[in-house]
Amino acid sequence: MxxxxxxxxxxxxxxxxxxxxxxxxxxxxxxxxxxxxxxxxxxxxxxxxxxxxxxxxxxxxxxxxxxxxxxxxxxxxxxxxxxxxxxxxxxxxxxxxxxxxxxxxxxxxxxxxxxxxxxxxxxxxxxxxxxxxxxxxxxxxxxxxxxxxxxxxxxxxxxxxxxxxxxxxxxxxxxxxxxxxxxxxxxxxxxxxxxxxxxxxxxxxxxxxxxxxxxxxxxxxxxxxxxxxxxxxxxxxxxxxxxxxxxxxxxxxxxxxxxxxxxxxxxxxxxxxxxxxxxxxxxxxxxxxxxxxxxxxxxxxxxxxxxxxxxxxxxxxxxxxxxxxxxxxxxxxxxDAPAPPPGTARLPEDVPVRGELTVRGLAHEALRGVDLRLAPGEHLGLVVPEPVAAAELLACLAGDLAPAHGTICLDGVPLTALDRAEARGAVLVAPHQAYLFDGTVLDNLRPDEGEAGEAATSADTEALHAAAATDLVDGLPHGTATRVGERGAFLSGGQRQRLSLARALRAAPPVLVLHDPTTAVDAVTQTRIARGIRTLRAGRTTLVLTSSPALLGACDRVAVLREGRVTASGPHTALLATDSFYGNVVSA
CATH class of the missing domain: 1.20.1560.10 (ABC transporter type 1, transmembrane domain)
Incomplete structure (x- = not known):
């Protein structure tokens, strides 16, 4: 490219x-x-x-x-x-x-x-x-x-x-x-x-x-x-x-x-x-x-x-x-904190980002040579039992951590060669922790647009529906104009998590990385969210780090990261039948 x-x-x-x-x-x-x-x-x-x-x-x-x-x-x-x-x-x-x-x-x-x-x-x-x-x-x-x-x-x-x-x-x-x-x-x-x-x-x-x-x-x-x-x-x-x-x-x-x-x-x-x-x-x-x-x-x-x-x-x-x-x-x-050097490359402006994400030989303290490829538009689940390895991989994808070895490429361009703002606009990493701001539901859905106002757009509605947050909004006294409080203090843990997920889906980046987005909701809601993410992100690359059977079952393919390396890859049902380690992690 x-x-x-x-x-x-x-x-x-x-x-x-x-x-x-x-x-x-x-x-x-x-x-x-x-x-x-x-x-x-x-x-x-x-x-x-x-x-x-x-x-x-x-x-x-x-x-x-x-x-x-x-x-x-x-x-x-x-x-x-x-x-x-x-x-x-x-x-x-x-x-x-x-x-x-x-x-x-x-x-x-x-x-x-x-x-x-x-x-x-x-x-x-x-x-x-x-x-x-x-x-x-x-x-x-x-x-x-x-x-x-x-x-x-x-x-x-x-x-x-x-x-x-x-x-x-x-x-x-x-x-x-x-x-x-x-x-x-x-x-x-x-x-x-x-x-x-x-x-x-x-x-x-x-x-x-x-x-x-x-x-x-x-x-x-x-x-x-x-x-x-x-x-x-x-x-x-x-x-x-x-x-x-x-x-x-x-x-x-x-x-x-x-x-x-x-x-x-x-x-x-x-x-x-x-x-x-x-x-x-x-x-x-x-x-x-x-x-x-x-x-x-x-x-x-x-x-x-x-x-x-x-x-x-x-x-x-x-x-x-x-x-x-x-x-x-x-x-x-x-x-005076030193800023990273400017990017040496830029994604072409006249060609849409395809969303091909390639990880080659990624190594750090807990990562020991991760090789992974997401095809454009692929919906991939990744099971990472070690929290340290998951945190390091997410930090590398977000650009917060420079790996000791290896590269991460987007459409053939190393992420480290891109300008920081451009890289983050193309690859959005949504952390497990739900960070909400003291504003309305719409303010949190569209933080880049200042005061969002009271009228929800179709994009807002679709993101809320995919995150199974429509009933959440319907139950609030002022709907999407309801204030959520500092750090979402007026909402429960599950509500905060769903609203944070809806915000990530609303951003619609070419590549979206989600980390355990459904740990605070019940199994039925997890199934609804899995279907909603799959539908809304159709045609766009999505990587989900999770051990939720519902989310993994909705993925095109699942990979297992064990002891710092990818040890297995395949459909969710096939891995359940052939990989005992995978079955133990998912059913735990």
Whole structure:
């Protein structure tokens, strides 16, 4: 069969690897408008705060000196205007800062969701759901919080700079050896550098805390989703003990990180207080010596009190940045997951896919040289008693596992040579686990069409009938418009399985692979489903991994995969008569 080369621009070039710094920078750029607005307004708020003690000092000097009433009223009006200015700046600056934080976190979550839902699905492979939930939830929120810290940090820098400048202006005319403002300007960076170095252990412990929390969440999600199985096995106590152990590890990591953060916060508060107290002490000695007037002393002490909060805020930046970098690093791991190389071949667009599926020498851990051929339109049953071998074969057919040896070809083209999306569109593997989404029956039947609406088409009806799900829909309060709940929580196990099967049949791929699609239904329903699949899939290749006699009896041919190899093949009735191993497996 001729193979069409892929288009040169079929896939964009992979972006360069992203580290935590790049993730934080991208989060800030995604909300540059609100972020810049919050930077300006919060800086204006801090500037207004810094001017308050200065204006109060001027008012006191005018009052003590017996200045004109008009000038005094003017100073009071200026003070009122300053309060109005700083209040408005803080109100709207905080609003923009919150908007930037939430929007950046939301956009990062959307990017992660797009990466996880990509056809190559390399990002979410081998990651537990709880771990992914932690990264896309709490970690993205911490990264979004980073944008708020940018606005607050800018305001704090403006406050420290303006406060130092005002103190410098008051102390330079006095001829001090070390001006008050210079003491602030030199002391603040030194303390910041010290706190930044001290914050590195927090970054490491924060990463360990988030990883432990992810493991605890993953364990909880797995146990909740498998609660019925655990109860059936009477393993609730064992599961509880295991979860308690994982939760204790998370608690220890959280306490360790919190202890480090508390030490850093306390040290930052102490250093900020010492720095401001030193400035206030120098100013007090100058006032006692008569070098500073009453108004200047009030302004100086007020500035010292004012500077305490922004300096402390700057010192808190180290621990906050450590946590943001730890979360950004976990986000970057998902965003930077290597995508598989683009396909080197494409199925011809002008020729329909025939559906010839050939497996040659397929070998992995449990597979030991599987040779199997499905003719175009053939309905083949495959009995695989070993669960590991079945899982490996399904993973290879779905493209989730690269076999150690051997190939799988569709119409003569290796599946590994096709683009991932094209391969999955041609060969659909429907797993045994019924995954349903929180939507209506039609939303689950047609997930690729967005909101399916209320009107069922003939294709929907045919798929439901083939999966013996028509009576299921008829019994629902709103028919196909009934919501099924998260993971199909409003349906029984058999109903979920039939609806999941109907969705796979509704997709109508050239090759459909089904894995035990009728384990949760009774024998009569299995017979109906077997006839329905056979009728609906007539002329299209279908591979059914099952041990159900009803499904195997409806197949053109049945193959037996034993100890990693195909050991028998033939009609269902012939194998029952000649192969005792097959008979034991099917009748078990």
């Amino acid at each position: 001729p193979v069409k080369p892929p288009a040169q621009d079929a896939r964009p070039a992979a972006p360069p690897p992203r580290g935590p710094g790049a993730v934080l920078a991208a989060a800030a750029r995604s909300v540059r408008g609100p972020l810049l607005g919050s930077l300006v307004l919060l800086a204006g708020h801090q500037a207004g705060e810094a001017l308050v003690p200065v204006v109060v000092g001027v008012v006191v000097d005018r009052a003590v000196d017996g200045g004109a009433a008009g000038a005094l009223l003017g100073c009071l009006a200026l003070l009122a205007a300053d309060f109005l200015f700083l209040s408005l700046c803080y109100r709207f600056g905080s609003r923009l800062s919150t908007r930037a934080r939430e929007h950046s976190a939301h956009r990062l979550r959307v990017r992660l969701a797009g990466r996880l839902l990509a056809h190559d699905d390399a990002a979410g492979r081998d990651r537990l759901p709880g771990d992914l939930l932690t990264v896309t939830g709490s970690d993205t929120q911490v990264v979004g919080q980073f944008t708020s810290w940018l606005g607050m940090t800018t305001g704090n820098l403006v406050a420290v700079g303006l406060g130092a400048a005002l103190l410098l202006r008051m102390s330079v005319p006095l001829g001090l050896l070390v001006p008050l403002g210079l003491l602030v300007l030199l002391g603040t960076p030194a303390v910041l550098l010290l706190m930044n170095r001290a914050g590195r252990p927090l970054e490491r412990r924060g990463a360990a805390e988030q990883a432990a929390a992810a493991r605890a969440a993953a364990t909880a999600v797995d146990y909740v989703s498998g609660l019925r199985v655990l109860k059936g096995l009477r393993a609730e106590r064992t599961a509880l003990r295991h979860y308690e152990g994982v939760n204790r590890e998370s608690l220890r990591a959280t306490v360790s990180a919190a202890r480090t953060e508390a030490v850093l916060d306390g040290a930052g508060t102490l250093l900020a207080g010492v720095l401001v107290a030193a400035v206030a002490l120098v100013a007090g000695r100058l006032a006692l010596g008569g070098d500073l007037g009453l108004g200047d002393l009030i302004a100086c002490v007020g500035l010292c009190q004012f500077l305490l909060a922004p300096i402390q805020g700057l010192l808190e930046l180290g621990p906050a940045l450590a946590r943001a970098r730890a979360s950004a690093r976990r986000v970057a791991v998902l965003l």
